[in-house]
Amino acid sequence: MLMVREALDFLLAAARPVPDMETVPTLEANGRVLAQAQVSGMNVPSADNTQMDGYAVRAEDCASGAATLTVSQRIPAGHVGQPLLPGTAARIFTGAMIPEGADAVVMQEQCELAGNVVTVNHAPKSGEWIRRAGEDITHGSVILAEGTRLRSPELGLAASVGLAQLPVRRRLRVAVFFTGDELTMPGEPLAPGAIYNSNRFTLRALLQNLGCELTDFGIVPDSLDATRAVLRKAAAGNDLIITSGGVSVGEEDHVKPAVEAEGKLTMWQIAMKPGKPLAFGEVLNENNAAFFMGLPGNPVSSFVTFLIFVRPFILKLQGVHDAAALAPKAYQLRADFDWPKADRRNEFLRARLNDQGGLELFANQGSGVLTSTVWADGLIDNPPGQAIRRGDVVRFIPFSEVMP
Numbered sequence: 067m068l069m070v071r072e073a074l075d076f077l078l079a080a081a082r083p084v085p086d087m088e089t090v091p092t093l094e095a096n097g098r099v100l101a102q103a104q105v106s107g108m109n110v111p112s113a114d115n116t117q118m119d120g121y122a123v124r125a126e127d128c129a130s131g132a133a134t135l136t137v138s139q140r141i142p143a144g145h146v147g148q149p150l151l152p153g154t155a156a157r158i159f160t161g162a163m164i165p166e167g168a169d170a171v172v173m174q175e176q177c178e179l180a181g182n183v184v185t186v187n188h189a190p191k192s193g194e195w196i197r198r199a200g201e202d203i204t205h206g207s208v209i210l211a212e213g214t215r216l217r218s219p220e221l222g223l224a225a226s227v228g229l230a231q232l233p234v235r236r237r238l239r240v241a242v243f244f245t246g247d248e249l250t251m252p253g254e255p256l257a258p259g260a261i262y263n264s265n266r267f268t269l270r271a272l273l274q275n276l277g278c279e280l281t282d283f284g285i286v287p288d289s290l291d292a293t294r295a296v297l298r299k300a301a302a303g304n305d306l307i308i309t310s311g312g313v314s315v316g317e318e319d320h321v322k323p324a325v326e327a328e329g330k331l332t333m334w335q336i337a338m339k340p341g342k343p344l345a346f347g348e349v350l351n352e353n354n355a356a357f358f359m360g361l362p363g364n365p366v367s368s369f370v371t372f373l374i375f376v377r378p379f380i381l382k383l384q385g386v387h388d389a390a391a392l393a394p395k396a397y398q399l400r401a402d403f404d405w406p407k408a409d410r411r412n413e414f415l416r417a418r419l420n421d422q423g424g425l426e427l428f429a430n431q432g433s434g435v436l437t438s439t440v441w442a443d444g445l446i447d448n449p450p451g452q453a454i455r456r457g458d459v460v461r462f463i464p465f466s467e468v469m470p
């Protein structure tokens with residue numbers, strides 16, 4: 067059995083980013099991965115402008131703290147004023163360009179207007195309330211690196227320098243199917259011994275949130291021939307095939323032999339709990355080789371292995387290469403519980419933050435207990451052979467860091 071770190075390194079080394087790129091409107095680029103670094107063609111702000119509604123002045127004119135100045139002009143945002151003459155003030159509104167000659171803004175709350183004369187009851191410092199041209203972004207600077215996943219902040223930044231389109235990697239094409247004679251879709255009556263196909267819902271949502279283009283082959287019976295046939299179909303035109311169930315050692319677990327027959331299996335079994343039987347390989351078809359990831363059927367096992375392995379693998383295929391962006395962010399937090407029984411495997415325990423800043427554990431850590439995943443805020447990454455005592459500091463991976 068491989069250790070989690072070894073397995074992750076192996077997967078990330080195998081992940082070749084999809085080569086194709088396309089240009090999409092910035093308005094439609096949410097979740098995509100940037101294929102080329104973006105350089106700003108302008109300063110932001112583009113010109114000195116005011117942070118406050120008030121009066122643009124020459125600071126030296128107001129040194130007395132009770133200066134009276136003639137209001138010579140009015141400058142709303144989006145309009146350009148005239149040069150400011152000594153002894154005058156310009157009425158100015160947040161976001162408007164500072165007129166030539168002015169070097170400070172006084173908030174209107176510190177001024178009194180009578181007719182067209184304003185009394186400025188404050189001695190501003192030169193530069194007061196002025197946002198300088200280029201203080202956020204300078205012309206020619208790299209604003210976004212190649213390989214950046216575009217989220218709300220990145221899209222806002224790109225738009226702020228006027229980028230209407232962005233070059234991105236094409237979407238990843240992912241095929242999924244779900245093995246098990248017992249599986250039934252919600253909406254259908256449940257026969258004795260059957261269960262609902264919850265993994266289809268968990269995994270599809272995770273893949274959709276990562277921006278993948280899905281081909282869903284649905285439920286596949288526990289048969290070697292049926293599994294092989296779907297694998298062959300799924301390899302055509304897809305970058306990655308993800309399956310659920312049938313990867314353990316039972317006679318009804320046909321996924322591994324099917325992958326061996328239709329391609330190759332390069333990794334199986336990881337010292338983790340839940341998720342031990344995770345399988346990885348490639349499925350070949352006349353003109354395509356698709357990566358294969360076989361997730362365990364147990365619902366928590368497939369969810370956890372997705373977050374720990376599938377997510378970074380997909381990000382790398384999509385073109386993300388920054389190690390920090392691929393690794394799940396973890397926090398060192400206090401355990402407010404005892405977990406005396408050390409396991410030989412690396413455990414991923416469903417836990418929740420309490421309002422004392424510590425972690426509580428969900429009582430039933432079974433691999434089939436989906437209620438633990440809804441209750442929890444994240445996973446405690448507990449190394450092999452480690453018991454936890456109340457007060458120990460543990461490594462906590464919040465779902466918000468890994469659940470796209």
Ligand SMILES: Nc1nc2c(c(=O)[nH]1)N[C@H]1C(S)=C(S)[C@@H](COP(=O)(O)OP(=O)(O)OC[C@H]3O[C@@H](n4cnc5c(N)ncnc54)[C@H](O)[C@@H]3O)O[C@H]1N2
Nearest residue numbers: 244246262263264265311312313314319342362363364367
């Ligand atoms: N003798 C051994 N038995 C098992 C071992 C082992 O090492 N030796 N490993 C166990 C571990 S750990 C896990 S995890 C499971 C993984 O099993 P499979 O990947 O082969 O999955 P299945 O056997 O098909 O199903 C397991 C479990 O999950 C339920 N299931 C399956 N698909 C779905 C779905 N789409 N939605 C909801 N639930 C699903 C299925 O009914 C089973 O209860 O193997 C252990 N066994």
Ligand code: MOO
Nearest residue numbers: 340341342367433
């Ligand atoms: O790895 Mo299994 O996921 O322990 O239940």
Ligand SMILES: [Mg+2]
Nearest residue numbers: 312314316319
């Ligand atoms: Mg099984």
